[in-house]
Amino acid sequence: xxEIRNFKSGNQGERPPHGAVPRRLxxxxxxxxASYSRLMQADEEGTHVRVxxxxxxxxxxxxxxxxxxxxxxxxxxxxxxxxxxVEAVRCSIVIQQNLVxxxxxxxxxxxxxxxxxVNLGDVIVESDDIYGDGVNIATRIEGIAEPxxxxxxxxxxxxxxxxxxxxxxxxxxxxVKNITDPVRVYRVLPDADAxxxxxxxxxxxxxxxxSLALLVIAGYVLWYMLAQPGSQVGQHAAAxxxxxxxxxxxxAEPGSTxxxxxxxxxxxxxxxxxxxxxxxxSLVPLPSTASIREPEMVAIRAGSLxxxxxxxxxxxxxxxxxxxxxxxxxxxxxVREWNECAAAKACGFTAIGKDDAPVTNVSxxxxxxxxxxxxxxxxxxxxxxxxxxxxxxxxxGTQTKYWWGDKLQPGxxxxxxxxxxxxxxxxxxxxxxxxxxxxxxxxxGVDQWVADCWHxxxxxxxxxxxxxxxxxxxxxxxxxxxxxxxxxxxxxxNRDSYDTNVRYPTHGLRIALGx
Amino acid sequence: xxxxxxxALSALLVLSSSAAYSQGKPAPKxxxxxxxxxxxxxxxxxxxxxxxxxxxxxxxxxxxxxQNSGHHHLLIDVNDPIDPKEPIPQDKxxxxxxxxxxETFLELPPGxxxxxxxxxxxxxxxxxxxxxxxxxxxxxx
Numbered sequence: 001x002x003e004i005r006n007f008k009s010g011n012q013g014e015r016p017p018h019g020a021v022p023r024r025l026x027x028x029x030x031x032x033x034a035s036y037s038r039l040m041q042a043d044e045e046g047t048h049v050r051v052x053x054x055x056x057x058x059x060x061x062x063x064x065x066x067x068x069x070x071x072x073x074x075x076x077x078x079x080x081x082x083x084x085x086v087e088a089v090r091c092s093i094v095i096q097q098n099l100v101x102x103x104x105x106x107x108x109x110x111x112x113x114x115x116x117x118v119n120l121g122d123v124i125v126e127s128d129d130i131y132g133d134g135v136n137i138a139t140r141i142e143g144i145a146e147p148x149x150x151x152x153x154x155x156x157x158x159x160x161x162x163x164x165x166x167x168x169x170x171x172x173x174x175x176v177k178n179i180t181d182p183v184r185v186y187r188v189l190p191d192a193d194a195x196x197x198x199x200x201x202x203x204x205x206x207x208x209x210x211s212l213a214l215l216v217i218a219g220y221v222l223w224y225m226l227a228q229p230g231s232q233v234g235q236h237a238a239a240x241x242x243x244x245x246x247x248x249x250x251x252a253e254p255g256s257t258x259x260x261x262x263x264x265x266x267x268x269x270x271x272x273x274x275x276x277x278x279x280x281x282s283l284v285p286l287p288s289t290a291s292i293r294e295p296e297m298v299a300i301r302a303g304s305l306x307x308x309x310x311x312x313x314x315x316x317x318x319x320x321x322x323x324x325x326x327x328x329x330x331x332x333x334x335v336r337e338w339n340e341c342a343a344a345k346a347c348g349f350t351a352i353g354k355d356d357a358p359v360t361n362v363s364x365x366x367x368x369x370x371x372x373x374x375x376x377x378x379x380x381x382x383x384x385x386x387x388x389x390x391x392x393x394x395x396x397g398t399q400t401k402y403w404w405g406d407k408l409q410p411g412x413x414x415x416x417x418x419x420x421x422x423x424x425x426x427x428x429x430x431x432x433x434x435x436x437x438x439x440x441x442x443x444x445g446v447d448q449w450v451a452d453c454w455h456x457x458x459x460x461x462x463x464x465x466x467x468x469x470x471x472x473x474x475x476x477x478x479x480x481x482x483x484x485x486x487x488x489x490x491x492x493x494n495r496d497s498y499d500t501n502v503r504y505p506t507h508g509l510r511i512a513l514g515x
Numbered sequence: 516x517x518x519x520x521x522x523a524l525s526a527l528l529v530l531s532s533s534a535a536y537s538q539g540k541p542a543p544k545x546x547x548x549x550x551x552x553x554x555x556x557x558x559x560x561x562x563x564x565x566x567x568x569x570x571x572x573x574x575x576x577x578x579x580x581x582q583n584s585g586h587h588h589l590l591i592d593v594n595d596p597i598d599p600k601e602p603i604p605q606d607k608x609x610x611x612x613x614x615x616x617x618e619t620f621l622e623l624p625p626g627x628x629x630x631x632x633x634x635x636x637x638x639x640x641x642x643x644x645x646x647x648x649x650x651x652x653x654x655x656x
Contacts, residue, residue, distance in 0.1 A: 312607075313624075447605075456622075474614065482605075484604060484605075485604075485606050486606075489606065496605075496606070496607060498605065498611065498613075499577075499611065499612075499613045499614045500614075501576075501613075501614065502576070502577045502578065502611065502613030502614060503577070503578055504577075504602070504605050504611070504613075504639060505602050505638070505639070506605060507605075
């Protein structure tokens with residue numbers, strides 16, 4: 001590590017033959033192995049051989065492939081320069097993603113993980129080294145990157161934000177050592193792991209605050225009831241669990257049948273109104289709210305995506321869309337969930353089939369009815385997702401053709417040629433791997449209605465993540481493709497249309513929650 | 516002997532398939548499905564209207580189960596035979612007109628394309644025998 005950071009102390013004696021100092025603007029990648037000293041201590045020769053192999057097989061070819069040039073390698077790192085910031089970031093992503101594959105089979109403490117920092121700067125280029133502020137900033141950014149991640153400077157971000165399709169997380173302005181001005185730093189979120197890690201951490205914080213809030217509420221309720229006359233003390237047994245499900249974003253497990261925790265929300269706002277805990281289940285004031293099995297939801301944080309692809313005329317042009325935070329169903333709506341709407345006479349038909357299979361033969365109008373019913377019954381803003389939200393959720397922070405990569409893999413989705421047998425019915429929800437956002441069946445399985453009217457391409461599409469609704473809406477957008485479609489339809493960018501009022505046996509829906 | 520055997524086998528197959536699937540609603544023998552435009556071999560520049568013709572049957576919405584009526588499906592560059600036991604597929608090469616449309620505006624990439632109409636019943640199954648148009652090919656410049 002020390003060697004890399006020591007650019008200015010390098011071999012300054014040599015100058016290229018031509019007299020003037022050769023300066024140029026370049027995108028600089030600095031990579032460095034995390035815990036190199038520990039790896040060397042554990043297995044000096046083995047580590048050395050592995051590092052050299054990674055440099056030879058992965059790093060050098062990736063740089064060449066992206067039209068960059070390797071300036072130098074050091075014991076535990078490398079420096080490369082690129083004419084194009086886009087190519088520099090793409091190259092960094094390729095290197096990191098390939099390393100994930102190489103590391104997958106190794107135990108944690110013998111993994112070779114690089115931190116990578118990318119900066120744009122005017123630098124002095126010499127035959128075997130480069131010098132300048134730009135290099136030092138790249139090194140500092142690399143220093144704060146987490147192992148396995150790519151951090152980029154604001155200058156790089158400005159160049160690539162609409163060009164490299166992946167997520168960016170702003171880490172704000174960072175003060176870096178020996179550099180006067182703070183540097184804006186972004187984390188690049190190209191791969192599945194990076195996204196889910198971020199999400200995990202944010203969720204943990206969220207859960208922490210949620211439970212804190214719950215504790216305060218529970219404490220207040222306890223105090224309130226203890227302050228009341230003795231006859232009502234017994235209630236506090238019911239009160240704390242009553243609060244929990246209302247605040248949790250995922251109230252219902254699809255497998256569970258006990259309605260008990262969902263009975264409670266109705267009772268919690270007015271604990272004194274209910275005479276005794278024993279009578280609670282039968283005396284629920286709002287029976288419809290109490291018995292509803294809400295689809296399990298996953299919170300999606302705000303972000304942006306490059307929506308669309310060049311694979312099909314309907315998916316062009318690729319355009320940047322900002323997404324506000326929302327929640328989306330972990331699975332497509334199931335037969336069991338649908339039939340609660342049917343039982344309430346709010347949905348057009350009773351679905352047949354296994355309880356945990358996705359509901360099918362749903363028209364857009366049917367899907368909309370379900371969303372309206374669910375919103376009214378639960379008093380929560382349930383709705384159909386917008387097309388942009390669907391694609392953002394389906395991509396799960398990835399920029400690849402499929403969410404798992406560019407190649408078709410068996411066991412990832414239900415489709416005609418995805419490697420699994422097609423049946424008359426789609427298999428039960430959640431039978432395949434979840435995407436990086438923890439969502440199941442985002443691609444294959446059942447076609448899923450979204451709120452948007454059909455437009456034959458994205459010319460004039462909104463950029464704020466809202467549904468694109470037109471005046472004459474005879475057909476709406478379907479996403480995901482079905483178990484009867486081929487692999488092209490499984491792509492997160494794929495879109496199709498169908499008549500608004502017509503049912504078809506492969507069409508289902510997924511619900512969203514948010515204003 | 517062999518022929519008898521074959522006949523018996525095919526009869527059995529037909530019987531078993533019609534027994535297993537109650538789909539495949541009977542259609543009038545003289546029903547005819549055809550393209551009003553374009554005609555076979557037509558050269559076209561840009562987008563074009565496709566108009567569907569149907570005689571001796573009626574066009575209705577998908578989902579409406581009336582005798583002797585169905586809705587149109589337009590197959591673009593489809594070479595797979597129609598499976599009478601399955602709903603007509605829904606994808607970018609099988610366009611559905613379940614709202615009872617009898618025409619559509621198509622924009623296809625340059626080259627030669629084939630078009631074919633298939634009539635579907637209330638649940639998108641082909642009729643028995645299938646009501647299909649002859650295949651026309653158009654050349655887009």
